[in-house]
Amino acid sequence: MRIAIVGGTGTLGRLVVEEARVRGHQVRVLSRRSPEYPVDLRTGRGLADALDGVDVVVDAANDPSRRPGATLVEGTRLLLAAEVACRVRHHVAVSVVGAERLPGAYTRAKTEQELTVANSPVPWTIVRATQFHELLVAGFTALARTRLMPLPAVPLRPVAAAEVAPVVVEAAELTPRGARLAVVGPEVADLRRLAAAWREATGSRALPLTVPLPGAMGRALRAGAATGDDAADATGSADSTGSTGHEAPVVGVAAFAEWLRGVRV
Template identity: 40%
Template sequence: MSTILVTGGTGNLGALVVTRLRDQGHEVRVLSRHSPEFPVDLRDGSGLDAAMAGAEVVVHCASSPRGGDEQAAGHLIRAARRSGTVAHVVYISIVGVDVVPLGYYETKLRVERLLEGSGLGFTILRTTQFHDLVAEVVDRVAKLPVALLPKGVRVQPIAVEEVADRLAELAVAAPAGRVADMGGPEIRTLEEWGRSYLAARGRGRRVVPVPLAGKAYGGFRRGGNLTPSRAVGRTTFAEFLERRG
């Protein structure tokens, strides 16, 4: 069995990956600033060398739309090189990072490029947005009397559990470069998803699609965030809502 580091191992996706790998019998180290065993700060790299000692695989799930991903990846890669034992870094990315000019997407793409040039074995998995993100977006706008959502933006949500299954599978396999994307089973506009979500929650908000401006919005309107040929997800949004109760 392997010793595997999981960054972001207490998050929505990372915690599921940790559980799956431990269930398979692997030693899993969860990296966190507040971990009693492996206190690590990816922002400056402190604690990484101790956490990496003897590890063979890193699953990099830690990410923040507020910034710092590129620097964190740099610290992680350099520590993995210094360890002399890490042979494989698995990275979770997003479908469309190379075609939708959104700042967060562009950062994710730069992290992909860092891994490709790192000299380490790596695997990159791109997926569409999680069901949870769609629900979070709609919840946020539904705090107003009218739910305003970007007009004409289609979304292909996927279950986070299915992505965790795939990451755990990739972590114990050989480095594979960029693997096939994963997309959810259905594609609908965000306003359609919004109406479905609010109806399921019994919330009487009217959904109003609003046209926006900018290159990022144009990228989403063109479907850069979609992968219809890789609609491999099984759990529908309705099933996700039912499971959430």
């Protein structure tokens, strides 16, 4: 297949590109700084040329800025419109487990992005994942710079991006599901335990400090919104895309501490 991977230079996108190439697909890497296919989701620049002749689009772009909707929602609209014009037959979007239950501009934009995908005429599949191990490493590294690591007691279920990439490529190879699948890590762990594993692996002397996480974010995280097993999920109610999301998740094998031992951080 000819697969265009938007955000193919990112943490996940790079691994999706590798995996798709290993499986023999013709891959195009799309991003603002891609030398091959420079595109900008915020303006639509380059999309028409980059998608010409493409069978499947994987959207692994991201925008952690204060206005994530410009890329994730408006960008998705522009991307899908270009896909319609180029007769792309499958759009695979990457999203976040529990997005609709986690407050904040980022997860609101992800939820709206999912809805935009689900309401588009392009057949689709959404692959949701829990936090990547790589994100935790970046977060802990940033926190440790101040020598004190303020950490709330909340459960996460991180997964290695390398275990999400094959699921994304498999989804791209199959018939569009019109539904979401989830990839989660092998264990639910308290953020403080994850930080302890990181400190041990890196020799960081930063001091962990348990802090409260008040408000809606604290409530949602403590209820398990980020791990995929909060009470709201257990009701089986349909989510924003109309799918119940109750297909069993794909469970990764590399727990955070083991993964840390296997990579340079």
